[in-house]
Amino acid sequence: MMRIKVALSLIYIVLAAGCSEKRPVDSMTDEQLRAFADELAHKFIIADGHVDFPERLKENKIVLTEETKSIVLTDIGGEFDYERSKKGGLNAPFMSIYIPASYQKQNDMGKPFADSLINNVKAIASLFPDKFALAHSPTEVEANFKAGKISLPLGMENGAPIGNDLANVKYFYDRGIRYITLTHNKDNQICDSSGDTSHTWNGLSPFGREVVAEMNRVGIMVDISHVDDSTFYQVMKLTKVPCIASHSSCRTFAPTVRRNMTDEMIKKLGENGGVMMINYYNAFIDSAVVNRNNANRKKLNALLTEKGLTLTDAQAKPIIEQFKKDNPSLKSDINMVVNHIDHVVQLAGIDHVGIGSDFDGVEGDLPTGLEDVSTYPNLIYTLLKRGYSEEDIAKICYRNIWRVWNKVEQVAKTS
Ligand SMILES: [Zn+2]
Known part of the structure; x- marks a missing residue:
């Protein structure tokens, strides 16, 4: 069976190389291709692994004021708002509940701070119920998509608010958190960070091992963005389900950026069944x-x-x-971001790459062509030009992260 498969795929490669098969998009004018990219951006769900919008809502409790309206609906600054999301076809931006490393020193403050940011996101959904909705699963995002609403799934960047109490993993699941980035740019109580040279634990701490197992049990995706390489490999050994990198790029294009992933790590994440969502930040990609x-x-x-x-x-x-x-x-420019996507596809395959822009988290230092949430059609246009099929693009936009998210949920339900 294996031999037949290999032989068939060889024939396919020969045929594909021999006869330059025309795709419908090849005969499109540039204008038609742009229009088609825009159509796909609105036909498919677009999920973005990391949008730092909650950080821009400084207040602890969001109430409806003119200012709130302008920030959420049509802000002149920042990279995320309702109007631009609609224009770009964005449907499921993971709202980053970002906990700065300073909260690690005061564990008792991390949890209330995380709660205040979660409250902000919940407030957006209740203030603008015809435009936004919370989402705790791919099924809920799909229902919101059908109703024309933008989903606001939650990811927590830095496990510091878990403190030393394992019960907080379930607590944050119940509050709606669906992924946790184990740490930020400093080592914490869970693991070592790529931004720290202390090597406090040489990977995961003993408590961190319990946290990963508990996340698997409860149904929270393990996010390995920001972690040290040693942490990454230990997570890969320990986890029972696929993991994500919510906003990470390839180290080969910017070798001094330690938070980027090496080729070996990318392959390993592919073997794990996970998905690497590409970060756009200029200083990470080039x-x-x-x-x-x-x-x-x-x-x-x-x-x-x-x-x-x-x-x-x-x-x-x-x-x-x-x-x-x-x-x-x-x-840098959009082509460089697509080079990162190509690289992951070459190493791990089309099933293991997604989008993790880091919008609102990099002070506007973004590549030309990918300036804000209205630009997903540009990305799709560039992918089409490079020969990606509609199906490939659907995988990058949402199907890959859906597969991981559904799997994590399903395993949690049956364990
Ligand atoms: Zn980050």
């Missing part, structure tokens, strides 16, 4: 940008030191502004 930014930072520091100033001095402000004008930070 080593040319990383190097230029570093060089600029050094140049600016030297300039200020020469004048006896530091970055935070009031007199330094006009100098910094002029410097930024003379030395604009380099931007």
Whole structure:
């Protein structure tokens, strides 16, 4: 059976290479292709693994004011709002309940802070019930999609609010959290971070091992974005279900960025059945940008030191502004993001890649063509141009993350 399969796929490869089979999109004009990409963006559900919008809602309790309305519906700043989501075809942005590493030192404060951000997201759904709705499963997102509403699933970035009490995993599941990024850019009580060099646990802590098992049991997806490589491999050994990287890019294109994933890690996540959702941030996706930014930072520091100033001095402000004008930070572009998608497909296959923009989390430092949530059609257009099929695009937009999410739910229900 195996041999027949191999032989058949060889024939297919030969045929595919030999006769350049025309796809319907090949005969489209550029304008038609753009229109088709836009159609697909609205036909398929688009899920984004990481949108840092809740952080922009600074208040603890969101009430309906003109300001709230403008932030949520048509904000002039930021990268996420209702109007632009509708335009771009975004249906399920995972709202990041982001807990800064400073809360790890004060565990008792992490939980109420997480709760306040969760309350903010819930408030959006109740203030604008015809536009937004909460969602706790792919089925609920699909129902919201049919009703024309944008779903607001919840992911918690940093497991610090779990504190030292395993019961908090279930607590946050009950509050609606469906993935937890084990840590942020510092080691925490669960595991080591890629942004820290302390190697506190050499991977997962003993408590962290229990947390992963409890997340599997309860039905919360394990998110390995931000973790140290050692943590990643230990999670891969321990988990009973596929995992996600909610917003991670490939290290091969920016080798000094430790939070990016190596080729070996990408393959391993594929074997686990998981999905890697690509982060758009300029400084993660392109080593040319990383190097230029570093060089600029050094140049600016030297300039200020020469004048006896530091970055935070009031007199330094006009100098910094002029410097930024003379030395604009380099931007990457949409093609680079698609290079990351291609790379994951080559290493792990089309079933293991998705979108994890990090919108509202990177101070607007985003590639040309992917500036905000209205730009998903641009991504689809670029994928079509590179030969991705409709089915491939549906997988990238939502089917891959759906598979993982459903599996995690199903295993939790039967365990
Ligand atoms: Zn992050």
